[in-house]
Amino acid sequence: MIEFVEALGEHAFLRGALLAGLLASVACGVVGSYVVARRISYIAGGIAHCVLGGMGAARYFSVVHGWEWAHPLYGALAAAILGALVIGWVSLRLREREDTVISAVWSFGMAVGVLFIWKTPGYNEDLMNYLFGNILIISGHDLWLLGILDVCVLAMGVMCYRPLLAVCFDEEYARLRGVSVEFYYLLLLLLAAVTVVVLVTVVGIILAIAMLTLPAAAAGQFSRTLWRMMVTATLFCAGIVALGLAASYGPNLPAGATMIVLACLLYALATFLGPMVRGAKKA
């Protein structure tokens, strides 16, 4: 641990990684709480996996056709937003086919990504970085983009707290009260999409969904209201990022995977301790 703190002083890349992780924690805590409370982790998973299509396409066009502006993160953002809109439309209009269509979008996005990566010359190291993340190679440009996305998600997530709470808790009643349920549902999916993109840079596509849901689910065990859950989830997330980075640095382990193992442990512990804490509070 001391080794990590010393290294943090020496290496700018480690400071960048930690900063990226902490930025992601804020979006993750806020949006993850909505996702867990509304029980749409599966939908968020679908959106997360579509992202590979966008990243692969962006990489292909920048390498093969020289579109230098086509940064993989832009591709990821475009794919996530498109995926969120398609899935949102399906889940609002074709309720009974929702799970099938989400699975289809999920696999389609990944398949498109694999095709583009296959046709892109060079090492396929990118694929591994996209799938499992590599927080240590984060650039200054990435950090700026993360920061901007983070501010957008936080602003919308906090400003629309009341209507989002109403739609997540009781959609039918919210509709009766004149809240535009469709609008806020799509907004929630878009927030999830942007958060997934932020998380993909930290832990990669496959693990993003665990990072989005596990700290929030753990926080839910100790929170009486949604906003307390958000604050707790953000702190849990930040703790996991910092500890994960520190624990993986010495033995040279992949940081993303280390974080997810920690997140799972935290969730297991919270599930075990939650009922006891609640029991004590009630008494």
Next chain:
Amino acid sequence: MAGNSGKTIRFPREAKPERGAGAPAPIEVADLTVTYHRKPVLRDINLLIKEGGLTAVIGPNGAGKSTLLKAIMGIIPLASGEVRVFGEPIDRSRGLVGYVPQRGSVDWDFPTNALDVVLMGRYGKLGLFQRPRARDRETALACLEKVGMAPYAGRQISQLSGGQQQRVFLARALAQEAEVYLMDEPLAGVDAATERAVIEILKDLQARGKTVVCVHHDLQTVTSYFDQVVLLNLRLVASGPTESAFTPSNLRATYGGGLTLLSDVLETLERSGS
């Protein structure tokens, strides 16, 4: 709005409805049909709910009782027909309708407390991005007080008993400060204390001139709790004052002959009616 001439009179968005003789009824349903997967679940319903009434909607399972409430509120599509609330289409009168859904319709493990749930009743009066004001909080707390739940305002909803959860839902509807209240089985599966509290609130709403329509399952208590009744089984069997519409023949037509539960009620009714 500086350039607004003095000629136009602006009504507040949720204007109070007209009252008195000749005023439109709180609820008017004309030729209503609702289908689910092309199968009708309500057919050709014509119904008039009078102002200030305490109405029970009764009928067997699957008779379309909840569907009728949802159709009145405009939260499910109508295959045909029309619903008017105080003479207006529901889009324009939504603010006048308070709703208590079935308790099982939401996830009670949701991370929220009783006060936040009741505050949701105030949302129609809030704009986009607007937070509840002190007045909304006061109203919500007063409504919790009214249902005897004020001490539990900060309690997470999963930590409440079934009866307490039902009272929170009732408080949320009260916080709407509506003119018509639609309630879906507010007495289903609640303890005796909650049942008394709910009935007291219904009577109080009636005393204040509000109109209440409840889906009700307990035939034994219809006559003592409600002064109007709607008997429903896909079609409207009968509706009107309890003493004239809640009759053995109408009950048989609604439930069919085979219901054992019905026999006690029929017996009581026949004895008192003769």
